[in-house]
Amino acid sequence: MKVAVLRFPGSNCDQDAFFALTEDMGIDAAYVWHEETSLKGFDGVFVPGGFSYGDYLRCGAMASRSNVMQEVVRFAADGGPVLGACNGFQILCEAGLLPGALLLNEQQKFVCQDVFLKTETRRSPWTSEAADIVRIPIAHGEGRYVVEPEDLKRMEDRAQIAFRYVNASGTVDAESNPNGSVDGIAGVLNEAGNVLGLMPHPERATRTMLGGTDGKGILKGFELVMAK
Amino acid sequence: MARISQTIDVARAQILVTLKPSLLDSAGRTVASSLQNLGFTEVGEVRVGKLIEIELAEFSEARVKEMCEKLLANPVIERFEIKEIV
Incomplete structure (x- = not known):
């Protein structure tokens, strides 16, 4: 069982992701450069945060057209687990x-x-192993999630909203929404449920010394999907 | 990579990319507030877009549209207009 931690020019959470997976989750991982054209031998993909390609044009725009991302699209279509945090979500x-x-x-x-x-x-x-209320760090300037109203309705009907920003007692309110995301959305799933993107950083919440361990419940998804 | 020489034969496309009107433009709001602080009290809403100029061996609106759809604009959040520069 092995997770590919993607690396683009400008990625800066790749080492955090690698460390969290290998040291705190006991999951084997290896870095994969954006020019690679194969994900052979990997059972999961972590798309890390950072400022890939300097965030030129739009955040994530250039990275999403790279060689390795074309492979990730195929990998995801086959049901492979893909997690994108922060810039990875973008x-x-x-x-x-x-x-x-x-x-x-x-x-x-x-x-x-x-x-x-x-x-x-x-x-x-x-999301099956995540805490009901997850405490987790965010660090972003472009995290306001938007989607067309009709798409939002469809996502709600298909339970694609994974996480919402809430206050400590679990209520969605304007004060707890850090970026103005529609309906307080912090993370979403694809229809099949094997791809998750979220603005917060689960890889920065895997040990008490880092301020919390709630990220582990999310990263556990790699094991759960791969075991399926 | 193909290089296009700076001759009179070069075609140019200009693409204006703007955020959909239904979406809040945070950058525009900051610019508006800055202009008002500078004394331009007549300023209302400001919206910031992107202008992209592309040199081409020949201009084809269909090809430039494809470039916009594949990379230059995100249809979820943006609109684009194409112009040939002559």
Whole structure:
């Protein structure tokens, strides 16, 4: 069982992801450069955060058209587990693996803080082991999730909303929404449930020393999907 | 990579990419507030877009449209207009 941690020029959460997977989750992992054209030998894909290709044009736009992402699209279509955090989420949306897009935060500021998430569905391995209320760090300037109203309706009907920003007691409110995302959405699933994208960083919440361990419940999804 | 020489034969396309009107433009809002601070009290809403210029061996609107759809604009959040520059 082995997870590919993708690396683009400008990725900066790749080492965190590798460390969290191998040291804290006991999952084998290896870096895969964006020019690679094969994911042979891998059972999962982690698309890490950062500023791939300098965020030129749009966040994730250039990365989503890279060699390795074309493989990730095929890998996901075959049911392989794919997780994108932060810039990784933006890349998955740009690649068309997830609905919607991420825009500049409503309050025009980069936000770096811990937030609370409510786990909204249990239908995917990505969310089946997550805590009801997840405490997890965010660090982004462009995390305002937007999607067309009719798509949002369809996503709700199909339980594709994975996580919403909430207050400590689990209520969605304007004060707990750090970036102006529609309906407080922090993470979404594809229809099949094997692809998850979220703005928060599960790889930065895998040991008490880092401030919390709630990220482990999400990263456990790699094992759960791969075991299927 | 093909290089196009700066001769009179070069065609150019200009693409204007803007955020859909239904979406809040955070950058535009910041620019509006900055202009108002500078004393331009007549300023209302500001929207910021992108202008992309492309040199081409020959201009084909269909091909440029394909470029927009495949990379230059994201249909989920943006609209684009294509112009040939002569």
